[in-house]
Amino acid sequence: MTELFAHWLHITQDLNSALIRKDRFDTLLTTIREVLCCDASALLLYENQTFIPLAINGLSHDVLGRRFALAQHPRLEAIARAGDIVRFPANSDLPDPYDGLIPNRDSKLQVHSCIGLPLLVDDQLIGAITIDAFDENQFDGLLNHDLRLISALAAGGLQTALLLEQLETQANVTHEALTERRTFSDKIISRSAAMQTLQQQIDAVANTELSVLITGETGVGKELVANALHQRSARASKPLVYLNCAALPESVAESELFGHIKGAFTGAISDRKGKFEQADNGTLFLDEVGELSLELQAKLLRALQFGDIQRVGDDRHIQVNTRIIAATNRVLYEEVTAGRFRADLYHRLSVFPLHVPPLRERDDDVVLLAGFFAEQMKAKFHLSSIRLSASLLQKLTQYAWPGNVRELEHAIKRASVLAKSRTQSRDLELTLQDFDLFTSDEKAVSATHKQQKKESIEVPTLGLRAETENLQKRMISDALSQNHGNWAATARQLDIDGGNLHRLAKRLSLK
Known part of the structure; x- marks a missing residue:
């Protein structure tokens, strides 16, 4: 010994x-x-x-x-x-x-x-x-x-x-603090440096009363970040109320946020609390906040400034103590410049901005997440084991994942269903043949390569990065011209998220 x-x-x-x-x-x-x-x-x-x-x-x-x-x-x-x-x-x-x-x-x-x-x-x-x-x-x-x-x-x-x-994350630690192991409870699966930086930022702002604006591409996990902020705050024992602003019809948006009284409009058969009241002393998470109308933005601003709301159809003011966490995949300062988002509300929401990095910038987090989703499917299908082949794991790390974590989750689920359909065994292995997204990606890369090769006769070789940027510039410029300067239509034609297109265009000096 x-x-x-x-x-x-x-x-x-x-x-x-x-x-x-x-x-x-x-x-x-x-x-x-x-x-x-x-x-x-x-x-x-x-x-x-x-x-x-x-x-x-x-x-x-x-x-x-x-x-x-x-x-x-x-x-x-x-x-x-x-x-x-x-x-x-x-x-x-x-x-x-x-x-x-x-x-x-x-x-x-x-x-x-x-x-x-x-x-x-x-x-x-x-x-x-x-x-x-x-x-x-x-x-x-x-x-x-x-x-x-x-x-x-x-x-x-x-x-x-x-x-x-x-x-490392808080000044005073007691023995009971071991029951609050935040890094593991919040279900943010990551070991990458980019996400560790984000974790530190979450720790810094979570237990304050500051409003937080979470930004990032579609599918990166902004809702998980909002949940982590709430769980690490003093409001953790109170409700975390979720509202998807993009799914709100204009006719009911105000009622959803602030509530209404009986008879306020056709169908209002009783008094009803809105999300602000439901989240009183807790946290209200406004997902896709950039989709709110300018009129509703003004009412939201008042609620944030004065801490009071009015139900639809009611003259009385109700005091609420609600912390706001907002999220968007849009570039809000560009929306402000374009007049689609109020500057005062933007500054009120983004007191402490948090950016969630895309999956392609998170090192080998894709392997950890693939394991997490595979274990979920193992339980769902009552399997003895579900594993990922070595060649698949290598490919997972090479793929760009434009849909981020959400795309990876759906890919693992779809592959599990396909793999299970081929065998009666309770021991499952996911392989490359279960994933069609790699084939599509390789076709796109091949097409890009052919186009670059075709144009190399006229354009001197500048290196892969420069050649790729030149091609991106031409494709975006042509699509923008075809759509008469409409960026939203251009994004749809190019099959790219609107926020990502704006960021790419800015990086390529097209905006």
């Missing part, structure tokens, strides 16, 4: 140094793997009847994005309930949560050793470590006494790492 204590002395020093969060968890797991000589291992956080991977070793990278609900994983449930070391026999009939998720191995882990170490602090489960070996006798020499010591040391290490995580 001397070697064991030497390992943990080293890890204790590392955990109290300036390591970033990811390094703390990886260091914990690396030490476990070195001490126990296992082929695959995972450090899991326990939260809301779910195990969340914090670090993995020897497992497919998409495991980091998966969420293992106890109700769907009996082995993990056994670890959570036992309160002590759990050894699973090689012939256990309980399905292994990592079946098919070990690279370069067969889809099923036929014979192997598996041990679960629950991590307890003051008799409360905060996490677990799972260790697997391909040799069924690999762990025979490990004594339960030693494993309990390792579990206790790992629990202390995990608690230290989580406390350091809290100290």
Whole structure:
């Protein structure tokens, strides 16, 4: 055991140094793997009847994005309930949560050793470590006494790492703060630098009363950011009320926002609270706020300025304490310049702007998200396992994802349905043939290449970036001319989001 204590002395020093969060968890797991000589291992956080991977070793990278609900994983449930070391026999009939998720191995882990170490602090489960070996006798020499010591040391290490995580985001941390592990609860699946910066900005503004304007392309997850802002604020115990402004018919928009009294208009058979009142002392999330009419913008501005509203048909003023979080995929300052959005409302909403980066700028987050959505489909179809082929994972990271996270989610769901239709097996593998979007993307790239090759006779070679920008300029200019300067019609013709077209045009100096 001397070697064991030497390992943990080293890890204790590392955990109290300036390591970033990811390094703390990886260091914990690396030490476990070195001490126990296992082929695959995972450090899991326990939260809301779910195990969340914090670090993995020897497992497919998409495991980091998966969420293992106890109700769907009996082995993990056994670890959570036992309160002590759990050894699973090689012939256990309980399905292994990592079946098919070990690279370069067969889809099923036929014979192997598996041990679960629950991590307890003051008799409360905060996490677990799972260790697997391909040799069924690999762990025979490990004594339960030693494993309990390792579990206790790992629990202390995990608690230290989580406390350091809290100290980085808030000034005063108590023991109870461990129940508020925000990074994992908010369901923002990410480890990229761009999203970590966004997480820090969310932490900075969440517990203030400032209005927040969330911007970003369609499908990036603006609603998740709004939810994170609410959950990390002092208003978390109060309602978060959602309103999609783009789906509001003009005739009922004012009533939806501010409510109405009985008889205010045909069909108003009783008094009704609007979204502002429903969100009193809580948060109102106005999605696609750029779609509101100018008349309604003026009324919204008054509510923000004075904190009072009037129901439709009522002369009385009602005081509300509602925090506003707004979101849009439009470039609002350009809408202000064009006269379609009030400048005073824009400045009132964007006290603290947050920009959600597109998926193509989030490093390998696409792999984590693919794992997350795949695990959801595994539960939906009651499968034993669902995995992503190595060639597919590579392609996922290369694709541009113009529809962002929403497109990825729909692609995984569609591919799962197609893959399931080809087999009766409860072990599913998603491959390239299940995804038609790559074929379409490659056709578009091929067409662009042919066009560039055709024009290279007349245009000197400027490099790929410059040539691509020249082509984009010509395509946008031609489409804009055909649509008589109408940018919305141009966006539809080019099959591109309007906000993205405005940003691209500005970058290409076309605006």
